[in-house]
C-alpha cells in the first residue's frame with residue numbers, strides 16, 4: 001500500500017464540525033464541550049475545529065515522516081507505520097509524557113482524570129486505512145475540505161491548487177517540509193502562524209531529543225549549552241502545555 005495522508009484546505013472548510021463528530025464517534029469518545037468550536041485537543045478530542053473570524057482551521061496529529069514522539073518514547077508505544085499513520089499503543093504507554101514535550105506540533109494529550117493515565121492522539125484511523133477505507137473525518141466532511149488519499153497525490157493536488165488560484169492561497173503547503181515533512185498537509189488563505197502553527201521549524205527531521213535535535217535550537221553550540229538549552233526548551237514546552245491545559249479547564253468551566 002502506498003503511504004496515505006490527509007489534505008486539509010481552509011478555503012473549503014465550512015466549520016460544520018462533521019469531522020470532529022465523526023472522530024468522537026469512531027473512537028467512542030465522550031462529549032467534551034457544549035460548543036465544538038470552543039473545544040481544544042484533549043485525551044478525548046483527537047481533533048478540533050478552530051474558528052478564526054469567518055474561517056476555520058483543523059488541528060490534529062501531523063503524522064510526521066520522522067516523528068519525535070516515536071524516537072523519544074522509551075517503551076516504543078508509538079510507531080510510524082508504512083501506511084503513513086503514526087499509531088500509538090495505549091497498553092504499552094507508561095505515562096512518562098516525553099512525547100508531549102518532544103512533539104514539535106504539541107499534539108499528544110494526557111488522560112489527567114484517569115487513575116492509570118496514558119497519552120492519546122489522532123492515529124489517522126489506522127484500523128480503517130489498513131482495510132482500504134478513508135479516515136472517519138474525511139468520510140464525514142461534506143465539502144471535501146478534509147481529503148484522504150495517497151500522500152504523493154495529495155502533494156500534487158496541493159501544489160495544483162496553489163498554482164491554479166494564487167490569489168486564494170497563501171503560497172505555502174504546511175507539512176510538506178516542516179521538520180522533515182508530514183503525512184498531513186494544510187492549505188490556507190493566510191499565513192499559518194496566524195493559526196498558531198509553528199512556522200519556525202527546520203526543514204530537517206527533528207527525529208530525537210538528542211545532540212542532533214538540540215543543535216537545531218538556536219544559539220546552542222557547546223555541550224554544556226546544549227544541555228542547558230535542552231532543559232530550557234523542555235521547560236518552555238512544559239509551561240506551554242500546562243498553560244494550554246489551564247486555559248482549556250477554564251473554558252470548560254465557563255461553558256458549564
Ligand code: SF4
Pocket residue numbers: 061062063064067068069070086102103104105106107108121
Ligand atoms: S505531530 Fe507530534 S504526535 Fe504527531 S507524529 Fe508528529 S511528533 Fe508525533
Ligand code: SF4
Pocket residue numbers: 022023024026046047060121122123124125135136137138
Ligand atoms: S484521522 Fe481518524 S483519528 Fe485522526 S482526526 Fe480523523 S477521525 Fe480522528
Ligand code: SF4
Pocket residue numbers: 012013014015016017018019020049056058140141142143144145146
Ligand atoms: S467536516 Fe469538513 S467542512 Fe466540516 S468542519 Fe470538518 S473539515 Fe470543515
